[in-house]
Amino acid sequence: MGNQASYVLAADFGAGSGRVVRGALDGRRLTLQEVHRFANEPVQLGDELCWDFLRLFHELKQGIQKGVEGTSSPVQSIAVDTWGVDYALVDGAGRLRRNPRHYRDARHAKFMNDVLAVVSERELYSMSGVLPQQINTLFQLFGHLQESAAEADEDTRLLFMPxxxxxxxxxxxxxxxxxxxxxxxxxxxxSRWNEALISRLGLPASLFPRLVQPGTVLGTLTGDLMNEFRTGPMQVVCTGSHDTASALAAIPAFESDFAFISCGTWSLMGVERELPVLSDLSRELGFTNEGTVSGRVRTLKNRSGLWLLQECRRQWQRENRWYSHEELIQCASTVRSHQSLLLPGDDDFISPGDMPERIRRHCLNTGQKAPETVGAIVRCILESLALEFRQTLDELEQITGTRPPVIHMVGGGVHNRMLCQFTANAAGVPVIAGPVEASSAGNCLLQYAAHGEAGSLSDVRDIAAASFDTETYMPQDSECWEEAYGRYRQLPRLKI
Structure with missing residues (x-):
């Protein structure tokens, strides 16, 4: 390859925003250039909360157009990664049946109950390794077909968002x-469909297309798109199409027993393992088992992440109060620690809405002082998230028998240095933060692996370590954080 840079495009769709990044691999160093960024907001249409797929595909095309311009050599390929669980149905003529539903659609709770009347939570967990939650594809699809069975004829296929x-x-x-x-x-x-479960729930087997592994080259851009972009036969590659799978691939880890936090709208915290953990304790504690790019399993827990902070910021904007992320952290830094705590994963924080008011009511209903100022609310959120991470680390030790000695944190949450430090303080172990754009980096590096320009996952992580800076946060103030953790553990789970 010499000194000639090799280019790929990574489209990384998060639940709040999306970006198209151009990756350039020059020798053993990857650089990323964001060429397009856009909002990704759900749309309430009647009684359905949907993703605006047509708008998102338009934004993807805009990103590709920008990504192919001004390079010293052609862009080799593109790959897309997104959040999990959501899907759409495509008919035999290739037409989208309807816009994909958003995982936060309130009706999914009913669909979950309908499925659990057929198959118990315990059995579902043992069969799939996936924790039963109302957002799961399984429940969404079951309800979808109960309402619109005609959409699932033998030529229709289910496709997840990427x-x-x-x-x-x-x-x-x-x-x-x-x-x-x-x-x-x-x-x-x-890596195979659970035919017995699919049949038991009355889902048409014809809905489910072939499964492919990360690194699969699906083909090239269609002729129409090549003409539109005035580009050659750019390949379309499957990387870790779930954004967390791509993010984990870019963790610059040399040890094997680390815990990870992929911190964005959601925070996904867990460990990599050879086999899933399917015990009753694992299920009761809320852990799920998902695939990695190397064929291993990530045993993890979905935490609420920066969703609470994002929703608060949106509410303040609706009130014509505009704060940058830096201003919010500055406000929080002036507030005394551990005044009010909350359970970030409480059910009533799931849906969009007036989050500052919900937080105030939550604190009052749990016998605490309500955080009234912007800084108090932000500090309450960040301290509570850190304590939730500590609890998750304890639980990982319970279900696996070992306690990870270090946490690697990647994703947008790495920008929040207060959260990184709080996490180290609460967990009592070092937090290694970075890279920020882990999903995009992993997406690009896995494309290079598909092209033969990077080798194993270990090689991919070596390139990530050589390409991106990290920052290590050491635990501080252990005594006061232990006291706060004791209070956090006593908080009741309640409806607001």
Whole structure:
């Protein structure tokens, strides 16, 4: 390859925003250039909360157009990664049946109850390894077909969000393993559809296309798109199509027993393992098992992440109070520590709305002082998130028998230095933060692996370590954080 840079495009769709990044691999160093960024906001349409797929595909095309301009050599490929669980149905003529529903659609709770009347939580967990939650694809799809059975004729196929983008880029229908592993529709820890479960729930087997592994080259851009972008036959590649799977691939870890936190709108915290953990304790504690790009399992817990802070910021903007992230942290730094705590994963924090008011009511209903100022609310959120991470680390030790000695934190949450330090303080172990754009970095590096320019996962992580700076946060103030953790553990789970 010499000194000639090799280019790929990574489209990384989060639940609040999306970006298209151009990766350049020059020798053993990867650089990333963001070429396009855009909002990703759900749309309430009647009684459905939906993703605006047409707008998102338009933004993807804008990003590709910008990404192919001004390079010293052609862009080799593109790959898309997204959040998990959500899907769409495509008919035999390749038409989208309807806009994909958002995982926060309130009706999914009813769909979950309908499924659990057929198959128990315990049995579902043992069959799929995926924790039963109302957002799961399994429950969404069951309810969808109960309402609209005619949409699932024998020519219709289910495609998860990244697979849907890949299909309209390449014309090839397939479901990539790591994204499919979030659905509850695969055998636990295996890359195959769970035919027995699918049949038991009366779901048409014809809905489910072939499963492919990370690193699969699906094909090239369609002729129409090549003409539109005035580019050659750019390949469309499956990487870790679930954003967490790509993010984990870019963790610059040299040890094998680390815990990870992929921190964005959601925070996903867990460990990598050879086999899923399917015990009753694991299920009761809320852990799920999903696939990695190397065929291993990530045993993890979905935490609420920066969702609470994002929703507070949106509410303040509606009130014409505009704060940058830096201003919010500055406000929080002036507030005395551990005044009020909350349970970030409480059910009533799931849906969009007036989050500052919900937080105040939550604190009052748990016998605490309500945080009234912006700084007090932000500090309450960040301290509570850190304590939730500590609890998750304790639980990982319970279900696996070992306590990870270090936490690698990646994703947008790394920008929040207060959260990183609080996490080290609460957990009592070092936190190594970075890279920020881990999903995009992993997406790009896995494309290079598909092209033969990077080798194993270990090689991918070596390149990530050589390419991105990290910052290590050491635990501080252990005594006061232990006291706060004791209070946190006593908080009741309640409805607001």
């Amino acid at each position: 697979d849907l983008f890949h299909y309209y880029l390449s014309g090839e229908q397939a479901c990539e393993y790591t994204i499919a592993s979030t659905s509850g529709l695969l055998h636990a820890g295996e």
